[in-house]
Amino acid sequence: RYMDILCDSYLFEKASRYNIKGNKLLSTPFKYYAVDVGLRNVRLNFRQQEPTHLMENIIYNELRSRGLNVDVGLIEQRATSNGEQKYRQMEIDFVVNKGDARWYIQSAYGIPDDEKMEQEVRPFRSVPDSFKRILVVGYDVRPWTDSDGILIVNVLDFLMDESLMYGIPEPSGIRPTQPAIDIPIQNLSPTQREILTALASNPMSSGESIARATGLVAKTVNRNLKVLQQMGLVDKRGERSHTQWFVTSDEP
Numbered sequence: 001r002y003m004d005i006l007c008d009s010y011l012f013e014k015a016s017r018y019n020i021k022g023n024k025l026l027s028t029p030f031k032y033y034a035v036d037v038g039l040r041n042v043r044l045n046f047r048q049q050e051p052t053h054l055m056e057n058i059i060y061n062e063l064r065s066r067g068l069n070v071d072v073g074l075i076e077q078r079a080t081s082n083g084e085q086k087y088r089q090m091e092i093d094f095v096v097n098k099g100d101a102r103w104y105i106q107s108a109y110g111i112p113d114d115e116k117m118e119q120e121v122r123p124f125r126s127v128p129d130s131f132k133r134i135l136v137v138g139y140d141v142r143p144w145t146d147s148d149g150i151l152i153v154n155v156l157d158f159l160m161d162e163s164l165m166y167g168i169p170e171p172s173g174i175r176p177t178q179p180a181i182d183i184p185i186q187n188l189s190p191t192q193r194e195i196l197t198a199l200a201s202n203p204m205s206s207g208e209s210i211a212r213a214t215g216l217v218a219k220t221v222n223r224n225l226k227v228l229q230q231m232g233l234v235d236k237r238g239e240r241s242h243t244q245w246f247v248t249s250d251e252p
Contacts (some may be wrong), residue, residue, distance in 0.1 A: 003032060010035055013064065018071035018095050021128055031072045033060045055138055055155055056093060056107040062159050063105075069097045073104060075126045090123040102131040103165060107155075109138035112189060114223055117230060124150055134158075134165065141232040152230070191216065192224050196247065199234060204244040 006012045013033050017026040034040040037057050041049075063070050073092030078085055094105040104127055108120045124133045125148065134151045136158045143153040143164055153164055188196070198213045199205055207225060211218040225245055228234045236245045 003030075007032075011039070013060070015060070016071050018073050020073050020075050020092070020095065021126075022076075025071065026074070033057050035061065037061075051138065052107075052109040055109050055136075059105070059107050059136055059155065059158070060094065063094060063096055066162060067098070071095045071097075073123070075123055077126055090126065092123045092127075102129075104131060104133045106133075106135045108135060111137060111139070111227065111230065113227055117227070121148065121150055124148070132165070139231055141230075144232065146230075189224070191220065192228055195221060195224055196228065196233065199245055200247050203246045204237075205246075206244055210245070 003012065003014070007014050011034070013035055015031045015033065017029065017031065018024070019026055034057055037054055040057075060070060071094070073095040075090045075092065076087050077090060078087055080086075092104050093107045094103075096103040096105060104124060106120050106123070108116070111117050111120065120135055124135075127133065132151065133149065134153065136153055136155050138155055140154050140156075141152065143151060143157060145151050151164070158164055194214050194216070195210055198210050202209065202213065205213075207222045208218055210216075210225075211221045214221070225234060225236075229236070233248060234245055235248050236243050238244055
């Protein structure tokens with residue numbers, strides 16, 4: 001009752017939950033977003049600064065300001081554990097509709113490792129249609145499309161350029177050769193910073209060479225190189241035993 005009053009007062013908006021595979025809206029529970037995050041911050045005396053939730057709220061408000069219908073997506077997935085079949089629910093932050101067009105959008109403030117990336121894109125793989133899928137991230141990276149057709153874009157670019165919802169100039173699967181601007185150092189782990197430092201000193205190095213230079217385990221180096229590649233900070237040439245890595249901002 002009280003949330004309905006707040007929504008009628010235009011202080012919050014209510015988003016319904018949408019069963020993607022069942023193609024139907026669920027009656028409960030709803031998800032609520034502050035219409036003005038500035039008022040929300042003032043009311044809380046700026047005590048609860050949660051960038052993950054604030055970024056999701058801001059993206060929701062921007063989508064609504066573009067005249068789009070926005071729901072929260074749910075996908076049920078069946079899995080077998082110890083011989084028993086179990087159902088689990090995965091959430092896609094936004095199912096966005098306008099006429100016969102649809103977008104699936106995830107908000108992720110940070111992607112520190114492969115496990116987090118897999119967590120964010122796993123729901124996309126269970127979507128039973130081919131509408132556009134977008135992962136909006138909090139770190140600075142040029143828009144690019146991965147091998148699964150998922151557009152990865154920085155939140156500032158997404159908010160300021162509506163055309164990104166309809167495509168990017170780079171061909172699918174091709175990463176940009178240079179990041180838009182430097183990623184804030186606080187968004188990188190100490191291991192990632194150490195790898196970048198070693199690679200900047202010795203460009204065109206293999207993962208094994210970086211491991212020897214840093215004293216890190218080769219498996220850890222290779223895993224973090226993939227994360228840095230997803231961020232647009234490094235890229236590679238060659239395959240398998242002939243792979244050489246380089247810092248993209250140093251590449252002509």
